[in-house]
Amino acid sequence: MMAAVEPSVIDPTLRDQLDIVIPTIRNLDFLEMWRPFFENYHLIIVQDGDPTKVIKVPEGFDYELYNRNDINRILGPKASCISFKDSACRCFGFMVSKKKYIYTIDDDCFVAKDPSGNDINALEQHIKNLLSPSTPFFYNTLYDPYREGADFVRGYPFSMREGAPTAVSHGLWLNIPDYDAPTQLVKPSERNKRYVDAVMTIPKGSLFPMCGMNLGFNKDLIGPAMYFGLMGDGQPIGRYDDMWAGWCVKVICDHLGLGVKTGLPYIWHSKASNPFVNLKKEYKGIFWQEEIIPFFQQVVLPKEALTVEQCYLELSKQVKEKLSTIDPYFTKLSEAMVTWIEAWGELNAPDKAGADMGPSKVGKKLAAASA
């Protein structure tokens, strides 16, 4: 494993401080299109499904790959908190990364073009979002005040102009929008063609549907809350992994005074998933969320909860207490939240050497660096 690098001057590309996490079940040909933007970064590939399948990674990428056997070996009994046969498994990659920043992207996402026809460097925009403050406490009508050519408008309190540290950068999607199964069924041919040239801070107190397709975050600030829950194999629900993480992340960011941004960058989302399959996965979520969201809108975390871990454990208690009445699944989920934090603590302890943490497969650049 590469050690985290803390340069005295921040490299604005974050080349040594950011990992790209990709959950997948197939060969990663999509990386060819991303080569100019990703080739200098380290990839963490989380292989879902059959661990004996060989995933091909295009040559020249610096990566480590973990399959289910690796996850079981590294986490032991705590591997139960990592979903199987669902892209929720990506959060294992967040856990094993040793970097300060994470960017995660789905393998059906390609490079989008801006209105001038130029390729969008999504990662560069996420880094800009993460390295500049957010404005969760008051709305700026000209959007991101830290962007070139913009500022705070008249009436924006000066004491709030330093903003808040940015924990999350949520990017969007051109082409196939991230719709639920009912909307997919009703509007099978709707495509997102609107490029909105803005980055917004989601105000304090407001929840949002966080999508994991194109997502950056600061692991030091919010990592332990980026748990994608229990989904897929053996679970009554799927396609709510990123939503769950987003609700938890947002209430904790609000409590700790951290910022969450959404908007730019866009990626090109190529494939609509099957709406019938999706409906089966998500139908329980569609009615559960009617109770889950009011729960998250009303959650109050105690003042004593000062770290993300403390907040998350408190949240797990309240989930057990208040959501278990919906379905026994939430008891299991609340316990998995605790297991996740325990596993996180083990892998992210400051002195962790990680003897048995090696991935199954590493790409050549990493191998060379480790030699």
Next chain:
Amino acid sequence: MMAAVEPSVIDPTLRDQLDIVIPTIRNLDFLEMWRPFFENYHLIIVQDGDPTKVIKVPEGFDYELYNRNDINRILGPKASCISFKDSACRCFGFMVSKKKYIYTIDDDCFVAKDPSGNDINALEQHIKNLLSPSTPFFYNTLYDPYREGADFVRGYPFSMREGAPTAVSHGLWLNIPDYDAPTQLVKPSERNKRYVDAVMTIPKGSLFPMCGMNLGFNKDLIGPAMYFGLMGDGQPIGRYDDMWAGWCVKVICDHLGLGVKTGLPYIWHSKASNPFVNLKKEYKGIFWQEEIIPFFQQVVLPKEALTVEQCYLELSKQVKEKLSTIDPYFTKLSEAMVTWIEAWGELNAPDKAGADMGPSKVGKKLAAASA
């Protein structure tokens, strides 16, 4: 006065249901550029400053004009709540309008162009914003879900997809941004060139700096809260008229479950006001707002306050109680808020004939209609 028209089918242009309110001290040559968009609407011109000055209105517009003498005659002693020598006087126009919708615009605002080079029909966009719901209770990452080509994304609760009635449509400005004096001084040549193709709902619980330059609202839903305060002549503060209205409006909309939108449409703001003059007007506001905004962020309106008037009177009490410690001005302001509601009630009583409410001057279309 024209009577309010309530057609059985809503005309999507709202031609008979919307008034355009313009505060001014000069000839309204700027209307020439707006002729294609405004000529079918009724204008209410509020003449500020010297009432003996003659304001020229380009031919063919249907208007009524009120100067200070009219305001004093119509409101009697209650005219004290209407500011003099400040664009805050515009709210008198809101009060005398008999229409359901108001659009107000400054006379240094011109027609902007969209990125394709087409003239933007700002009024048409405001009407679209006002006639479609808002989404204050949960953030939709693809922005306005009611717009063609967009919808609610995965994870957006179905029970919230009807949204909330829209009370306010806050439009933006290309060219000269709406900066405070310190920012104008520091960045004298900054221009807003970014066209962001989006309309946002400002989430419940989040305040924003409302600018009166390019603003639409539903008078039936929020009118009595659109009071622009005591500014200008004889007052210790200026340039906070729209901010004050915006804070009051937003907390009342949040309390009553109404929506506030910001974003499109853009107008072209032509002239930067003098930053030195502005600094003199606004410097007290710059530090007062550091206490006013936390006050508005914490305001709780009682459940019993069910109408805008009730909410506004309650707010006036809390202003007196909690802001008078900043400066005696706030005692005066809280009293003016009560006077405003009383005057509003008189002019907007259902059976109000308005015998002595005639304006000084009317344009020929109105004169013809009244004849």
